[in-house]
Every structure is written in structure tokens, then in C-alpha cells.
Amino acid sequence: xxxxxxxxxPVVCEACDTTTRVSLSEVAxxxxxxxxxxxxxxxxxxxxxxxVKHVTDLAAKDMSVFExxx
Numbered sequence: 001x002x003x004x005x006x007x008x009x010p011v012v013c014e015a016c017d018t019t020t021r022v023s024l025s026e027v028a029x030x031x032x033x034x035x036x037x038x039x040x041x042x043x044x045x046x047x048x049x050x051x052v053k054h055v056t057d058l059a060a061k062d063m064s065v066f067e068x069x070x
Contacts, residue, residue, distance in 0.1 A: 002064075004027055005027055006023045006024055007024045008021035008022060008023055008024065008046070008049060009021065009023075009027050009047055009048070009051060010022055010048040011027065011030060011031055011034075011045055011046065011047055011048070012045065012046060012048050012053075013034065013038075013044055013045035013046075014044070015039065015044045015045075016036075016038065016044075016045075021047070027047060031045050031046060031047070033034075
């Protein structure tokens with residue numbers, strides 16, 4: 001998979017009122033760079049919370065977290 005084919009993740013910054021899509025492999029660096037340059041290092045920009053919730057739900061389902069133990 002090339003960088004052109006890599007999935008992109010929406011990153012939101014409510015303080016700047018912006019949303020951008022960043023290659024999955026660069027998400028952490030892009031968020032850190034934005035927060036350092038624009039928000040004095042405060043954790044403002046983040047992966048879109050809806051994406052985080054969806055991925056968390058998928059992981060929990062995969063790990064059978066929601067299933068009753070018998």
C-alpha cells in the first residue's frame with residue numbers, strides 16, 4: 001500500500017473550527033504538530049470523536065466485551 005492508498009482519518013480542531021483528513025500513518029504526528037504550533041501544546045485537535053467511538057466499539061465487540069459471561 002502506498003501513501004496515496006493509505007486510509008485517511010478525520011482530525012478535528014474545535015478551537016480552529018477546522019477538520020482535515022490525514023493519512024493514518026501520520027495522524028499522531030499531525031495532531032501533535034498542530035497542537036504544539038497553534039495551541040501551545042494543549043490537547044485541542046484530535047481524531048474525530050465519532051471515529052474514535054466507532055473504533056472503540058468495534059474493538060470491544062471483537063474482544064467480546066459486551067457479551068454476557070455464562
